[in-house]
Amino acid sequence: MKRLLAVGTMMFLALPAVALAASDTTGEEEKFNPASEWTLHEWVPIHLGPIDMSINKAVVYLLLGTVVSCVIGIVLMRVKVGSDPTRRQALGETIYEVAQVQIAEQGLPTKAIGRWFPYVASLMVFIWVVNMLGFIPLPLSDEKWKIAGVEVPTLAIFAATSTLSVTLALAFMTWMFTHIEGIRANGVLKYLQSWIPDVPKALYPLIIPLEILGQFMRLISLSVRLYANMLAGHMLILTFIGLIFLVTPWIFPFSVLLSSVFYLFEVVIVVSIQAYIFAALSAIYIGSAIEPEH
Amino acid sequence: MLSSFFFLAETTGDVADAGKAIALALGIGLGALGAGVGIGNIFGSMIQAVARQPELRGELQGIQWLGFALTEAVVFYGLIGGLLAYVLV
Numbered sequence A: 001m002k003r004l005l006a007v008g009t010m011m012f013l014a015l016p017a018v019a020l021a022a023s024d025t026t027g028e029e030e031k032f033n034p035a036s037e038w039t040l041h042e043w044v045p046i047h048l049g050p051i052d053m054s055i056n057k058a059v060v061y062l063l064l065g066t067v068v069s070c071v072i073g074i075v076l077m078r079v080k081v082g083s084d085p086t087r088r089q090a091l092g093e094t095i096y097e098v099a100q101v102q103i104a105e106q107g108l109p110t111k112a113i114g115r116w117f118p119y120v121a122s123l124m125v126f127i128w129v130v131n132m133l134g135f136i137p138l139p140l141s142d143e144k145w146k147i148a149g150v151e152v153p154t155l156a157i158f159a160a161t162s163t164l165s166v167t168l169a170l171a172f173m174t175w176m177f178t179h180i181e182g183i184r185a186n187g188v189l190k191y192l193q194s195w196i197p198d199v200p201k202a203l204y205p206l207i208i209p210l211e212i213l214g215q216f217m218r219l220i221s222l223s224v225r226l227y228a229n230m231l232a233g234h235m236l237i238l239t240f241i242g243l244i245f246l247v248t249p250w251i252f253p254f255s256v257l258l259s260s261v262f263y264l265f266e267v268v269i270v271v272s273i274q275a276y277i278f279a280a281l282s283a284i285y286i287g288s289a290i291e292p293e294h
Numbered sequence B: 001m002l003s004s005f006f007f008l009a010e011t012t013g014d015v016a017d018a019g020k021a022i023a024l025a026l027g028i029g030l031g032a033l034g035a036g037v038g039i040g041n042i043f044g045s046m047i048q049a050v051a052r053q054p055e056l057r058g059e060l061q062g063i064q065w066l067g068f069a070l071t072e073a074v075v076f077y078g079l080i081g082g083l084l085a086y087v088l089v
Helices: A002-023 A034-038 A057-077 A087-107 A110-133 A164-186 A188-193 A201-246 A249-290 B002-007 B015-052 B054-087
Strands: A144-147 A150-153
Touching: A034 A201, A057 A087, A057 A110, A057 A164, A087 A110, A087 A249, A110 A164, A110 A249, A164 A188, A164 A201, A164 A249, A201 A249, A201 B054, A249 B054, B015 B054
Parallel strands: none
Antiparallel strands: A144 A150
16 A cells, blocks of 8 residues: 555656656747657667668667566576575566466467467567556656756657557567468468368358458557557547646646556556567467467 | 627638548547447456356456457557548548
8 A cells, every 4th residue: 555655656746747848848838749759750860771770769668678678587587496486586487477378378289389488478578568668757758858957858658669660560570470380380282271261162252352351450450459559548648647738737636647547557457468468369370370270 | 709609600720620530539439439348248248257157267367358458459440540530631
């Protein structure tokens, strides 16, 4: 209870700081726009011919997420296993068990667990970390404000997974692995045959295009689910905070309370569920390609 | 003043913007309608199942959250469709 109260107080103080980013414009009045969170400015421009590889906010968040998930893996999994488990070991075992029992064994056939468990588990940890980083106010934004004469970026929340390119790349990886694994396990012809469901032959012209379309829809649904969940969560929080600037400053108890509620909902439920779902669906897709049902 | 508000509402701004806003609202609203029914169904069935066989709770929970996330995503397809209409068209 005490801890919950502390977290609540901290958020009551921290969340307006997120919104300060918008109010802290020098000189002219600027209208608050929650969507400005997603305009990505090039911080370090890198252009390789037509390919734009510039480092922007999303890339920095992704790099940070990679480092943090590596650290989590090393700290929690490289533990001296004793008969009296420490807290670190218990936490690590919990994460491992979720990945093993809930995700890998649900979706993958037994013979493929050894090969695909690392992919699925790291997908879960990585997406969880990147989602979670998105809800911690970090000094990574384009607006600056001055503390004691030094220009510091304002605290802001932004999730790399709330940009479509990131989730599409992750989904594309799963999609490619699905087909590669399917072809490797069954052979090209047999794998393509397994797409066709048991229907009368007369229905084939109708069903086969639908099934092929369905394979591409997987790509879209997998990526858009994660993307839109994170986008909508951030948009809700920022919009309710933004009411302070759009309506009247006196609305702040209401707006901060509401955005705190959404914040807690996102952090406690959505972040973990989306990571779990993405990994579980990846496992199911890969598993169903390796062992088609008929 | 009041009468002009009700009867002679002048259209200020772009009418096309209004259409986009309606598209966005319809996308989210209709999506949320379906997903609300679906999520209610999932949790209702979960309560019934656990009431009948409490020992299966652990196994059912995984399926429940999978179903929850799959259903919830429907709202966001509507949202994305609405946003596409708002931003691109």
